[in-house]
Every structure is written in structure tokens, then in C-alpha cells.
Amino acid sequence: MNKIKRSGLYDKGTMWVILLACLSIAISMLLTGSLSYNITKKAVIEKLKTKDLFFIVQSAAGRIDGRMARAKETSLIMARDPFLNEWVSKGESDLETKKLALEKLNRIATEYDYSNTFLASVNSHTYWTEGDVVGKLSETNPQDQWFFETIQSRTPISVNIDYNKERDNTFVFVNALMGDLEKPLGVTGVGLDLNDISKEFTSYKFGEIGTVWLVDRFGKIHLAANLEDRGRQLRDLLPSDICAMVLSSDTQSVDQQQIIEYTSSDGELIDLVHQTLQSTDWQLVLQVPRKETIGFLTSIMTNTIITALLALLLITFVFYLVSTRIANPLKRAIRLSEELERKVNERTQELKEQNIKIMDSIDYAKKLQETIIASDQEMLDAFKNSFVLWQPKDIVGGDFYWLRKMNNKVILAVADCTGHGVPGALMTMAVAPILNHIVQEGYHSSPGEIIKELNLRIKSAMQKEGTRITDDGLDIGICLIEGDTLKFAGAKIDLYQKKQEGVLRIQGDRHSIGYLKSDPNQTFKNTILEITKDDYFYITTDGFIDQNGGPKNHSFGRKRFISLIEESSNLNSQEQRNFFNQSLINFCQEEPQRDDITVLGFQV
Amino acid sequence: MDNLFLEATKATPLINFDADKRIIFIKGQSYPENAFKFYDPVFNWIDTYLAANPSEIRIDVRLSYVNTSSSKCIMMLLENFEKAFERGVNIQLKWYCDMENESEVECAEEFKEDVTFPFEIIPELEKDH
Numbered sequence: 001m002n003k004i005k006r007s008g009l010y011d012k013g014t015m016w017v018i019l020l021a022c023l024s025i026a027i028s029m030l031l032t033g034s035l036s037y038n039i040t041k042k043a044v045i046e047k048l049k050t051k052d053l054f055f056i057v058q059s060a061a062g063r064i065d066g067r068m069a070r071a072k073e074t075s076l077i078m079a080r081d082p083f084l085n086e087w088v089s090k091g092e093s094d095l096e097t098k099k100l101a102l103e104k105l106n107r108i109a110t111e112y113d114y115s116n117t118f119l120a121s122v123n124s125h126t127y128w129t130e131g132d133v134v135g136k137l138s139e140t141n142p143q144d145q146w147f148f149e150t151i152q153s154r155t156p157i158s159v160n161i162d163y164n165k166e167r168d169n170t171f172v173f174v175n176a177l178m179g180d181l182e183k184p185l186g187v188t189g190v191g192l193d194l195n196d197i198s199k200e201f202t203s204y205k206f207g208e209i210g211t212v213w214l215v216d217r218f219g220k221i222h223l224a225a226n227l228e229d230r231g232r233q234l235r236d237l238l239p240s241d242i243c244a245m246v247l248s249s250d251t252q253s254v255d256q257q258q259i260i261e262y263t264s265s266d267g268e269l270i271d272l273v274h275q276t277l278q279s280t281d282w283q284l285v286l287q288v289p290r291k292e293t294i295g296f297l298t299s300i301m302t303n304t305i306i307t308a309l310l311a312l313l314l315i316t317f318v319f320y321l322v323s324t325r326i327a328n329p330l331k332r333a334i335r336l337s338e339e340l341e342r343k344v345n346e347r348t349q350e351l352k353e354q355n356i357k358i359m360d361s362i363d364y365a366k367k368l369q370e371t372i373i374a375s376d377q378e379m380l381d382a383f384k385n386s387f388v389l390w391q392p393k394d395i396v397g398g399d400f401y402w403l404r405k406m407n408n409k410v411i412l413a414v415a416d417c418t419g420h421g422v423p424g425a426l427m428t429m430a431v432a433p434i435l436n437h438i439v440q441e442g443y444h445s446s447p448g449e450i451i452k453e454l455n456l457r458i459k460s461a462m463q464k465e466g467t468r469i470t471d472d473g474l475d476i477g478i479c480l481i482e483g484d485t486l487k488f489a490g491a492k493i494d495l496y497q498k499k500q501e502g503v504l505r506i507q508g509d510r511h512s513i514g515y516l517k518s519d520p521n522q523t524f525k526n527t528i529l530e531i532t533k534d535d536y537f538y539i540t541t542d543g544f545i546d547q548n549g550g551p552k553n554h555s556f557g558r559k560r561f562i563s564l565i566e567e568s569s570n571l572n573s574q575e576q577r578n579f580f581n582q583s584l585i586n587f588c589q590e591e592p593q594r595d596d597i598t599v600l601g602f603q604v
Numbered sequence: 605m606d607n608l609f610l611e612a613t614k615a616t617p618l619i620n621f622d623a624d625k626r627i628i629f630i631k632g633q634s635y636p637e638n639a640f641k642f643y644d645p646v647f648n649w650i651d652t653y654l655a656a657n658p659s660e661i662r663i664d665v666r667l668s669y670v671n672t673s674s675s676k677c678i679m680m681l682l683e684n685f686e687k688a689f690e691r692g693v694n695i696q697l698k699w700y701c702d703m704e705n706e707s708e709v710e711c712a713e714e715f716k717e718d719v720t721f722p723f724e725i726i727p728e729l730e731k732d733h
Contacts, residue, residue, distance in 0.1 A: 555707035595671060
């Protein structure tokens with residue numbers, strides 16, 4: 001269960017990582033993109049307004065102005081020409097002069113790139129052109145109004161646009177007064193073909209949709225890049241307020257460009273720039289839809305978005321690849337370790353159960369071992385005061401102490417069988433009954449003899465021929481107390497007698513019993529002691545003395561043991577037990593118990 | 605013959621037997637649960653070594669604690685050396701002790717009592733041999 005959930009969780013983790021990565025990349029791209037877009041757009045619009053439109057309009061206006069200026073100059077020169085003046089003042093009658101005059105008109109037209117030249121006389125109301133006489137000007141003809149107005153105007157030079165019926169074309173005429181401004185002789189000048197100028201207009205168009213118009217003071221469009229617009233009114237093509245703004249520019253703002261931004265009736269944002277020409281009071285109007293200007297940005301944006309999406313896709317793919325490369329082995333490793341963990345838990349559980357069984361059986365074995373140990377009651381019955389410190393190393397052990405009270409005698413035995421734990425305990429269970437029998441059969445006056453007999457019987461009970469595998473035996477110390485006498489014999493176990501004057505050590509013989517090499521003829525010496533009142537006796541197996549600990553990890557030692565006996569003079573039995581126990585605990589600290597511990601103290 | 609090298613553990617000593625370099629070295633503490641099991645390869649090696657009849661044998665021992673079953677095994681080893689000594693092999697054993705450790709010294713002395721070949725008890729401080 002856990003395994004499945006974990007791998008699912010991990011997959012989700014991968015997905016989250018990828019998602020997060022994509023999201024952050026997408027957001028940053030979006031941010032960068034939109035920022036760049038907006039900055040660029042603003043900059044482009046700014047440039048458009050402050051530079052591009054200006055330059056275009058300026059350039060266009062400049063060219064037109066240039067053309068006009070040139071035309072005005074030529075017209076003025078013609079008006080001031082003394083030869084023409086003389087011809088007109090003399091009534092245009094002289095044929096010779098007329099020929100020359102017409103030649104002049106012709107030359108100017110052809111050589112100076114004007115569509116036509118003209119001369120109109122005030123006196124005769126004749127209208128001459130570079131060809132010949134064209135006609136007479138009549139006051140009633142509306143088409144000839146220009147003449148009469150020009151005469152009246154008293155301005156040396158003026159411009160008007162006129163549709164010339166004869167030539168079936170619209171021309172820009174530059175009229176210059178001849179002679180005295182108050183009383184002019186006539187009007188002369190040049191005409192510009194609007195078509196020529198209009199060809200140039202198309203080159204000024206801004207893109208496909210922008211428009212260029214040349215309008216007069218009243219809003220009539222005389223020239224346009226889009227030929228259909230010619231002749232229309234500006235107010236038809238622009239919103240009225242914008243149109244008003246364009247046409248209201250007063251003469252003081254000549255040569256000043258105005259930029260206007262408005263929304264057309266279709267909802268499009270349009271930038272408009274207009275400029276009054278220097279040479280006339282006409283306006284040059286250039287207009288371009290905003291989207292024309294920033295159209296390129298849209299394409300950039302689209303491309304960028306596509307690129308970003310592709311990049312995102314690629315990154316997602318790469319992330320996925322990488323994470324599976326890492327995740328898959330990782331996942332497998334995790335699964336493997338989970339599987340192992342499960343197995344380990346299983347085994348541990350099995351071992352736990354086995355261990356419990358074993359410990360249970362040892363716990364029961366302890367109860368069995370306790371049957372051979374002298375009970376508290378027996379100790380109380382045998383001695384005035386006594387204490388026992390009996391601590392097998394592993395629940396059961398190879399040490400035991402045994403007591404028999406008979407008639408007026410007390411026989412106490414303290415034994416240390418080979419080994420500890422279960423093997424040691426089995427030995428004790430074998431030795432104790434043999435000891436019982438020996439004493440029962442009558443060996444109850446000499447501890448030395450008991451030990452000798454025990455040696456023989458153990459050897460015969462336990463010996464197999466010559467194998468090294470189990471060669472076991474025991475150390476033992478036996479006290480026989482009768483009245484005021486204590487007889488002691490020992491096989492590698494000593495007795496300590498604490499008298500008032502000090503501690504006396506009675507050593508046992510230096511031979512263990514029961515082993516292969518234990519001599520069957522070995523005798524054990526009896527030591528007879530007089531017991532004085534208040535004497536306290538101590539027997540210990542080697543467990544206590546050999547316990548290691550302390551700073552140098554040495555054994556507790558006999559010397560220290562004897563000093564414990566000396567220091568316990570004023571303590572009662574229970575206190576003595578605690579004293580010995582605590583002293584050992586303090587000594588060994590962290591060190592584990594090395595061997596079975598048995599310390600007996602008694603007072604007769 | 606092959607060397608016998610056993611790393612020391614908490615309850616068993618370091619065994620370093622090298623026939624070519626003529627090293628017989630035991631150091632540490634000896635209180636395994638099953639002493640015979642531990643000393644079996646030791647016995648075998650010594651037996652083989654003695655069977656090859658070396659002219660002289662030098663043994664270095666440093667055992668700070670020997671439990672009852674282990675001391676039986678040590679005793680057996682010493683008996684084998686004793687037999688070789690009686691055959692004429694030149695045997696010398698040095699047993700290093702921390703003289704402040706009562707039991708260690710007594711243990712060495714007890715072993716010394718049972719052999720006749722040269723057995724020296726040498727004071728050694730608590731540092732590596």
C-alpha cells in the first residue's frame with residue numbers, strides 16, 4: 001500500500017516541478033514580451049509623431065513650396081519684363097513685337113518646365129498663351145472671374161487653381177500683376193500641371209492606407225494621392241471637429257506642423273499631420289492609421305508568441321526527459337529499499353518471536369535453577385545474619401550456593417562451574433545433586449573430603465575419553481560450621497574472616513575439580529578457625545573480583561574487595577549487600593557484567 | 605604454511621601467527637561464549653607449526669583478561685609448547701602485563717607455574733605493543 005502511494009506521490013511531484021518550471025518561464029516570457037512590446041510601441045508612436053510624420057510632410061511641403069516658389073519667381077520675372085510690358089501697353093498691336101512676345105511665352109513654358117504660360121491684358125481683355133491668342137476674358141464668365149479679382153486684388157502675386165476647359169485639366173496658376181499695382185497693365189504668369197505634382201504625391205503616401213491631401217482654405221481637396229479624393233471636400237472625409245481644426249490654422253502658424261490624433265467613424269485610431277504651405281494658404285494633410293505604424297509590432301508579437309510556445313514545449317520535453325532519467329532510477333531505488341525494508345521487518349519480526357520463545361524458556365530455566373539455590377529461609381535458619389549477592393550474568397549461570405543444615409552443623413558450599421549462561425546452569429544442575437548425595441552418604445565432617453569426593457564423582461560423571469570439546473569442572477569453597485568452629489576447604493575459592501583486628505584471607509587449594517586433568521588423588525586442606533562473636537565471614541566467586549571497569553579498565557581486584565570488607569564494619573547485612581553491590585556498579589560504570597557474581601556474607 | 609590472522613573483538617584477542625616471519629602473537633582479552641570454538645583454529649595452526657619441527661619458537665602474549673574456559677585453552681597451548689620444549693625445541697615466551705592490574709598479573713603467574721620453559725613476565729604500560 002505504502003509503496004504504491006509513494007510512487008504516485010513522486011509522480012505528482014515530477015508533474016508539479018515541470019508545471020512550476022513552465023509556469024515561471026511562461027510568466028517571465030510574457031512579462032518580458034509585453035514590456036518590450038509596450039516600450040517599443042510607445043517609442044515607435046513617439047517617433048512617428050515627432051519625427052516621421054513631420055519629415056514626410058515637411059519634405060512633401062518643401063517640394064511643393066519649392067515648385068511654387070520657382071513658379072512665382074518666373075511669373076514675377078515675366079510681370080516685370082520690360083519687353084512684355086511695352087507690348088501690352090502699346091495695345092498688343094505691333095506684329096513684330098507680338099511675335100517676339102509669344103516666342104518668349106513659349107520659351108518659358110518649354111524650357112522651364114511649365115505646362116503653360118499666359119498673359120492677359122487689362123486693356124484688351126485678351127488672353128494670350130504660349131500658342132496664340134486663346135480668347136477674350138469676359139466679366140460675365142464665371143471662369144474668368146479670377147482675372148478680374150486678381151486685377152482688383154492689388155497683390156503682386158497670387159495663386160489659384162483652375163479648371164481650364166480648353167485644356168481639360170486642372171492647373172495651378174500663378175498670377176503676377178504687370179505694371180502698377182493700382183492700375184495694372186495685365187496679368188501674366190505660369191501654370192503648373194497638377195498631374196505632375198500629383199505623381200509625386202503617391203510617393204509620399206505612408207504605406208498602403210495612409211493618405212495625402214492638398215486642400216485649400218475652404219477644405220476643397222485639389223490634390224490627393226488617392227485620385228478619387230480629388231475635388232471632394234475635406235469635411236466629407238474627416239470628422240467635423242478635426243476638419244475644423246485643420247482648416248482653422250491661422251496664417252501665423254505657417255510652416256508649423258500640427259499633429260492630431262483622432263478615432264475615425266470606423267473606430268480606427270488615426271494620426272494626422274497638416275502643414276500650411278509657405279507659398280500659398282493651402283494645407284498639406286497627411287494621415288496614417290495607427291495600425292499602419294505599429295503593424296510591424298503585431299507581426300513581431302505573433303512571431304514571439306509562437307517562438308515562446310515552441311520554446312515552452314521544448315523545455316517541457318527536456319524537463320520530462322531529465323526527470324524521468326533521474327526519477328526512474330530513483331523510483332526503482334526507492335521501491336527496492338521499501339521492499340528490503342519490508343523483508344527486514346518480516347525477518348525482525350520472526351527473530352523477535354524466536355527470541356521471545358528462547359527468553360521465555362530461559363526464564364523458566366531460571367526457576368529450575370533456583371530450586372538448587374539455598375532459599376532465604378534456609379539462610380535465615382542457618383545464620384544469625386547473612387546476605388547474598390547472587391547475579392548470574394545471563395539470567396541463569398554457572399554459580400550456585402548450597403546450604404545443608406543437619407543436627408547442629410551447617411554446611412555451606414559456594415561453587416563456580418565452568419562457563420556462564422545456559423551451559424553453566426546445566427553444569428550446576430548436574431553438580432548440585434551429586435553434592436547432595438555426597439553429604440547425605442555421610443561425608444559431613446570434613447569439607448576437604450567432600451571436595452575430594454566431589455572431584456571423583458564429577459570426573460566420572462562427565463568425562464568422555466580424551467575429547468577436548470567439553471572439559472568442564474568447577475571451583476568450590478565449603479564451610480562446615482559447628483558450634484564455635486568453622487572448617488573451611490576450597491578449590492580455588494577463598495574465605496575471608498573479618499575479625500576486630502582486621503581481615504584474614506584463608507586461601508583454598510589452587511586446584512579446580514572435575515576437569516580432565518584434575519588429579520583424582522588430589523587432597524584438599526581443611527583450615528579450622530575459631531569463631532569469635534561478631535566475626536563476619538565472606539566468600540566470593542571470581543566474578544566479583546575479575547569484573548573490569550574503572551579508568552584503566554582493570555579488574556576490581558582482591559585488594560579492593562578486602563577494603564570493601566573493612567569498610568562495611570558498621571553496616572547491617574542488608575546494608576552490606578547494597579554496599580558491595582553499589583561499589584561494583586560504581587566501579588564498572590558502562591562495562592557489562594563479565595561473569596556470574598556470587599558474594600555471600602554471614603555471621604554465625 | 606598459511607598465516608593465521610584473527611582481528612581482535614570485544615571478547616576475543618588478536619591472533620597473529622606468521623610462520624615465515626616466525627611471529628606468534630596473542631593480544632587482547634579472551635572471554636568468548638564458546639572458547640573451544642574460537643581456539644580450535646589456533647590449536648590446529650600450532651599443531652601444524654610444531655609438527656614442522658622448528659628449531660626455535662618465540663611467543664609474545666598480552667592478555668589482560670582470560671575467563672575460565674579460555675584459560676583452559678591457553679593451558680592446552682602451553683602444554684603443547686612444553687612437550688616441544690622437552691623434545692629440545694628452543695622456546696621462549698614473553699607475557700606482558702600491566703603490573704597495576706592484580707588479576708592480570710596473577711593470571712600470568714598461574715600459567716607460569718605450570719611450565720618449565722623460559723616464561724618471562726614483563727611489565728608493559730597501557731599502550732600498543
